[in-house]
Amino acid sequence: MAELDIRKIRIFVEVAQQRSFIRAAEHLHVAQPWLSVQVRQLEEQIGFALFHRNRNRAVTLTQEAEAFLTHAHHYLDAAREVLMAAKHIKGMLGTSLRIGAPEFSAAIGERKAVIDAILNARPDIELEIVNGWSCSLIEQLLGEDIDLAFLLAPFATEGLQVIPLRRYSYAMLMTREQAAHYGPAITASDLTGMHVATFRRHINPALHDHMLSHLEEHKAVVHYLQEPSMIGIQHYVDDAGIAALTGEWQVFTGQVAEHLTLVPLAVPGLHFDLCIARRSNDSRPGIGAFWEIARSLRAH
Secondary structure: OOOOOHHHHHHHHHHHHHOOHHHHHHHHOOOHHHHHHHHHHHHHHHOOOOEEEOOOOOEEEOHHHHHHHHHHHHHHHHHHHHHHHHHHHHHHHOOEEEEEEOHHHHHOHHHHHHHHHHHHHOOOOEEEEEEOOHHHHHHHHHOOOOOEEEEEEOOOOOOEEEEEEEEEEEEEEEEHHHHOOOOOOEEOHHHOOOEEEEOOHHHOHHHHHHHHHHHHHOOOEEEEOOOOOHHHHHHHHHHHOOEEEEEHHHHHOOOOOOOEEEEEEEOOOOEEEEEEEEEOOOOOHHHHHHHHHHHHHOOO
16 A cells, blocks of 8 residues: 555544534635545545445544544644654754844844845845844743844843844934934933933833933933834824934934934933844854854944
8 A cells, every 4th residue: 555645634534523524625725526536535545435425415434434533643643743853853953043123123234234144144044033022022032932132232131142233322303493403413411401202111121221311310301102113203203392212223214204303312321232142052053153143243
């Protein structure tokens, strides 16, 4: 007897469970006539009938099928175990990587440079970008749901290894009319009494606290954004008439409306780092390749 086709075994088990060719076909998202042909071909191969069919379309298993069904389940279970083993081995190689990143970081040139470099150097590595805020990304990284993460520092680093890729300053997004009251950059003295909108603490507690301490030190009046997306920030600036804190890289994205502008923020100590992080004990080859490329590209 030739080797059994696992697809036909899967169809047999589904019909046996559903007790209906029609429901089995719907569940498997295939045409019912095609499914019936697969069952007949399996019956011809194994040499006995699997189902009693009657005019009312009721389906019952033959005595031989009842005995065969247990072995069919074992066959499918074994196939699943083989697939899971292959996935595990592939995962140990680290050639299929899930990379966490805040959605807005897609506009950061260094993030793109690292991704492009790893894809060019290791075309065998498959990457998936998983978006989220820093807190959830760190949880997913430590929980092994993702393999590496782009994060904005400072953040809690326990259990992680971190490479700072580049240091960035903040900028203020405001109307051009508002910007006319300042020089080429907003200084520490400009912050006194200035109304500033920023992201809420839950997005990145350590980064928020670091930023807030500097704003409060210089007596800025802090407001919180309703939505931290770039479009949401621009709507807020338009509606509330309050300048919003954002990253200096936004200057190069072309996403800022013409009536708005970004003014650099020149305040000592008020900055953040773009980092790449991995679990401290993760030494898989694919992770190591990504790590070394990121290390080679970091700004000095």
